[in-house]
Amino acid sequence: MGINEVVESLQKNKDHLINIIGQSIDTNYRHIVVPALDNCPALIVNIKGLVDTSELEQFIIHPLMSKTDLSDEGVPNKFEKIKRLMESRLLISEFKQTQSWDEICDAIVSGDTVLFFDDLEMAFILANKGFKIRSVSDPTSEPETRGPKDGFLEDIISNMAMIRRRIRDHSLRFESFKIGNRTKTDIAMVYIESIVNDSLLNEVRTRLNKIDTDAILASTYIEELIEDAPFSIFPKIEHTERPDKASAALIEGRIVILIDNTPFSLILPTVFWNFIQTPGDHYERYFIGSFWRIIRLVALFLAVTSSSIYVLLTSFHQEMLPTSLALKVASGRIGVPFPAVVEAFVMEVLFEIMTEAGLRMPKGLGQTVSIVGTLVIGQGAVMAGLVGPAIVIAVAIGAISSYTIPSLSMSNSMRLLKFPLLFLTALLGIFGFLGGIIVTTLHLISIRSFGTPFYSPVTPFDIGGHKDTFLRFPRWKMSARPWLSRSKDKKRQAADLKPNPNSQ
């Protein structure tokens, strides 16, 4: 067509718009006549599902079409008159004028209403987005007994509000990006300017700006495009659907990335130990919080190693079992046709299949999985003599343990990791087992997440960081902000907060 900007002719503008965004069934072109402007024709364009229709009728169309005259004293031209009309009549909070077709089209597809007047080289974008969003509900993937019950929604504006409600700091910033050439997804980089480390901020900003892709449909899209060590099996960016967790991260000087259309936000930088911590550790008393963390750490180890330890003890190092247990295990394995490693592998694979089936299966069929799982695979396989009873216990311990890890992405990594460890153990016994664990640990030590060593505060060692790593120290002990985010403002609270009878 060749027009880059809005022209005077209403018809031409309409034709041009139809040319760009088409005449889909949900696109609404509404011609009106504005009596206040001497019956000047005008055109309202929007997308039906994305606008608040009643608001449009009551506060935009109704005032425009009312017959009350508008005084034209001191109005030099038509544009000024229209502007005065908009300012005085329209009952919406936000509007702006533009001439750029790009801006106009973006506004239409993101749910705003655009208003054209005949004989005017200008269009008005009126903000009246109004699509249906789910009401706030429990964060289902991260339940907490004593925490707040609200979870992030698919709508980025509500999510920003949830954070803003928790942190009223003046330097809380939501820096916006539009990523995805076709999806044009809204991304907000959230940080507290007076705390966050500047070079970290610049780094994240650079990495986000570098993304040149078609679509951002979920938080993982962003995660994979900006993370360090992309070949690593471990997640290096934490995700959460809890606004309280995101807020806590912001206070620590970390950065939260909110993505429109997904309730999952990203938190970075992240260290390995973040994945065994939950907000709940801070919502219970510190003894309990610390105890839970230790339990989770043990479970983390068991989730990876339980079946390998079984193979290690029954196929290589029987001397490490107590005599009675050795006899018990041996009697359970009489007549089992497979070596222990095959036994373990089969049971692990069956367990993974059951997990996947449980997730994919329609809810009504859920009972089938549990019956098949427990009876057929668990008890039946043992009764039939295909596997020994001890491996069922070992696999079950590993399975239960893997679900104690609060982060699903870390839990999945651990479940994947147990297979290579199982094979290494079967091949080389204790050397394979320890070798596998050592190589994994070395890998964890070698990688970074946005400049923060992934294994810190253990390696490199930082004593202050240990106040909130394996143990959760009392709140009055944590006077400094964690080292891992290298924040500008190190002081978190007064140093002498420990309550005692003498303090006033």
Add this chain to the structure above:
Amino acid sequence: MRRIFCLIMLISLIFVGGCWDMREINEIGLVMAVGIDKSPTNSENFLVTVQLANPQEGGSSGDGKKSQSSVWIASAEGKTIFEAIRKLARFSSNRIMWAHNNVIIIGESLAQDDITSVMDFFTHNYELRMKTWVAVGKGNASEFLAASAGMGAVPGQSLGDVFRYQKFTGLNIPSNMLKVYGDFNSEHNNTVLYALTFNEALTQPGLKNKGENTNEQIEVSGMAVFNKNRMQGYLSADESRGLVWVLGQNSNIVVSVPEPENSSKFAAIEVTGIKAEISSVLINDIPEFTVKITGTGNISEEDGFSDLSIDQFKSELEASIEQQIVSEIELSLNKVQKEYQSDVLSLGKVVHAEHKNEWNERIKYQWEDLYSEVEVKVEAKIDIESSALNQIPLRDYKETNINDDQDPN
């Protein structure tokens, strides 16, 4: 290209081992006990008998069927112990594993001859643990492997437990491989091992119809005394008790002594915190020893009642305990010193430590002859805890006619 090749070679290196050293737990025979004898046919050869655990199928579900025996016993002969053990593989379906072995039993005739090869084999093998119990069986070791002991399903295991709880009898000194190996290698010590016999009457005494329901039980009956590598003879349980006072560290021993004033009734005193001190003096270049036992007594049982004051009661009771201890030690010492010439108390070591020059110049060479002649004085000092004395024993009011106000206090 080169890098990928190197990587493939490195990775395949892991697989080259191919489940190296892998053996399934149900395919190994766990040795529960082992017996070493001289071969009945050729006295140069060893007869090795092993007791392998035979795990029952479905042992966990407990379906009541006990058709198979819980152990499998096999023996083989060889010029060396190791050869004999390797020969077991001719008919054993399972590879033999030693790590869970509880007990090593040495046959009497082998013990009387030489136990060096036994000590060597069982300390050479890395699979064997130094916590294994070592004992001498009165008779053939193979017979003890076939017999049952204690209540456990696996005889070797329960025999190990019997040994483990021997310390409560106060009659024996624990003899596990670590201690025996130390004694065997030491310049001064002589070895003592548990001695085993059979005893039918010990268990299930109430059963009228014996025979079917009872079987012979292995009993720990004192100790076997060695001089260097040969067994010299046995100490009965009563005789070995004297050694426990001196050698049994951390043991607590129960002595029953007659009540003061009423010698037909007895009191049981548990002596704890026993310390033995041996010192020597040279008199005319001949060493003389003093063995001094100290300890704390606790009254556990008083069958009789006496009217003595606490102080009197305490001193009289202490005196009779001390006297009993001295006589027990003298009984043992007499036997090991005079009869077996075995320096189990390491008296030589005391002289070596206290009179180094004389030992190195002279006594060392004469010690074997001197030992059986040296004078050993035994002293004991037991302190009864006063708190125990305040409890008044139960009295039979119907028979004795003692007033309440005649309280011993």
